[in-house]
Amino acid sequence: MSTDIKAPTFPESVADGTIATWHKQVGEAVSRDEPLVDIETDKVVLEVVAPADGVLKEILKQEGDTVLSDEVVAVFEEGAAASASAPEKAAEPEQAPAAEGELKASPAARKMIDEQGLDASQIKATGKGGLITKEDVLNHKPAAAAASPAPAAAKSAAPAPSAAVDIPAGDRVEKRVPMTRLRARIAERLLDASQNTAMLTTFNEVNMQPVMELRSQYKELFEKTHNGTRLGFMGFFVKAACEALKRFPVVNASIDGGDVVYHGYQDVGVAVSTDKGLVVPVLRDADNMSLAQIEDKVREFGLRARDGKLGIEDMTGGTFTITNGGVFGSLISTPILNPPQTAILGMHKIQERPMAVNGKVEILPMMYLALSYDHRLLDGKDAVQFLVAIKDLLEDPARILLEV
Numbered sequence: 001m002s003t004d005i006k007a008p009t010f011p012e013s014v015a016d017g018t019i020a021t022w023h024k025q026v027g028e029a030v031s032r033d034e035p036l037v038d039i040e041t042d043k044v045v046l047e048v049v050a051p052a053d054g055v056l057k058e059i060l061k062q063e064g065d066t067v068l069s070d071e072v073v074a075v076f077e078e079g080a081a082a083s084a085s086a087p088e089k090a091a092e093p094e095q096a097p098a099a100e101g102e103l104k105a106s107p108a109a110r111k112m113i114d115e116q117g118l119d120a121s122q123i124k125a126t127g128k129g130g131l132i133t134k135e136d137v138l139n140h141k142p143a144a145a146a147a148s149p150a151p152a153a154a155k156s157a158a159p160a161p162s163a164a165v166d167i168p169a170g171d172r173v174e175k176r177v178p179m180t181r182l183r184a185r186i187a188e189r190l191l192d193a194s195q196n197t198a199m200l201t202t203f204n205e206v207n208m209q210p211v212m213e214l215r216s217q218y219k220e221l222f223e224k225t226h227n228g229t230r231l232g233f234m235g236f237f238v239k240a241a242c243e244a245l246k247r248f249p250v251v252n253a254s255i256d257g258g259d260v261v262y263h264g265y266q267d268v269g270v271a272v273s274t275d276k277g278l279v280v281p282v283l284r285d286a287d288n289m290s291l292a293q294i295e296d297k298v299r300e301f302g303l304r305a306r307d308g309k310l311g312i313e314d315m316t317g318g319t320f321t322i323t324n325g326g327v328f329g330s331l332i333s334t335p336i337l338n339p340p341q342t343a344i345l346g347m348h349k350i351q352e353r354p355m356a357v358n359g360k361v362e363i364l365p366m367m368y369l370a371l372s373y374d375h376r377l378l379d380g381k382d383a384v385q386f387l388v389a390i391k392d393l394l395e396d397p398a399r400i401l402l403e404v
Contacts, residue, residue: 002057005074007039007067008046014312017041018181019065019073024056025106036074038308039067040181044315045276045308054078063134064111064178105132112137182277193337198375201334202383206391208350208365211236214397226292233347234270234298235291237322239400240393241345242266242287245320248386252319254340255377263319269338270298271323272305279305280338282318326350332368342377345390346370 058075269280326349335346
């Protein structure tokens with residue numbers, strides 16, 4: 001029985017997607033729930049899996065093609081009978097091109113060969129029946145680039161040997177690849193934020209010793225009580241941010257045209273870095289979450305982001321964002337806004353520094369904090385006082401519990 005493989009239903013905020021990678025080829029046997037194709041949108045990469053055991057019968061949309069919501073991208077043949085017959089059908093077209101002298105390559109490889117003007121006969125094929133795959137083309141590129149200076153040198157050597165340029169072959173290889181939809185969308189949003197907001201950043205520093213001592217004292221008991229959930233720093237920052245947002249609701253607001261929208265809830269986005277780019281999953285109603293729930297959810301977001309399992313619904317909305325450049329060693333930075341939000345908090349590396357305490361010098365674990373905000377809505381007074389409130393809450397964590 002044939003089944004249409006369709007693109008997922010995109011939300012209203014996503015117009016279309018692009019076929020990123022086909023994990024299976026025509027005639028290849030597939031198990032139920034095995035990934036067939038990745039579809040990249042401007043927010044997330046969506047995975048389409050096999051509905052049952054069977055064979056991929058036909059691919060209707062090739063890598064790089066644009067697809068709409070619920071559009072048919074392939075035809076799938078269910079059942080064991082299809083698994084036996086489909087490869088034979090798929091093998092017949094492979095023999096015909098050889099007889100006619102045509103190119104034997106997968107659709108993705110054929111597209112790359114045409115775009116780059118490569119000689120297919122020089123590419124080593126590793127696919128079934130001598131089929132050139134996308135990986136074959138990628139592996140061929142460095143060799144082609146390294147070999148290209150030789151003919152040029154040979155031509156110039158005959159009339160004028162002294163004209164040869166002493167450049168080691170292969171040392172200046174360039175590679176051009178198209179920007180992914182996700183990276184292009186990130187670039188578009190960042191450029192929009194820098195051009196269409198009056199962004200300003202204020203800085204402060206926080207003594208992390210009280211939080212570190214509290215964490216050290218209760219770390220093992222916390223993990224045992226909450227089924228293995230580890231006590232980190234992000235939970236404290238989210239709780240402190242929620243309390244500060246209640247005190248300064250303008251920081252939690254957003255601009256919609258000529259209106260200011262005040263949100264009576266705190267949906268805090270947590271920036272997560274992935275191989276494909278920065279994503280910001282959202283902690284819904286973070287003010288009602290416990291430290292354990294926050295830590296558990298942040299860890300879940302990190303794992304799902306690494307595996308490409310975040311959904312669009314995980315990253316929509318949000319009234320405030322926290323980003324932690326400290327995990328990469330950043331000492332201080334100016335985070336960029338995540339529109340339509342009007343503020344973003346930047347955490348940084350904890351570093352021991354000599355500080356004056358009651359007239360004496362002490363070595364304390366200090367962290368720089370940065371708050372970038374939209375000056376169209378927030379005045380400097382609100383932004384500075386908001387950041388000071390977070391500092392005070394973190395330097396005396398009991399105030400978070402007491403809400404003072």
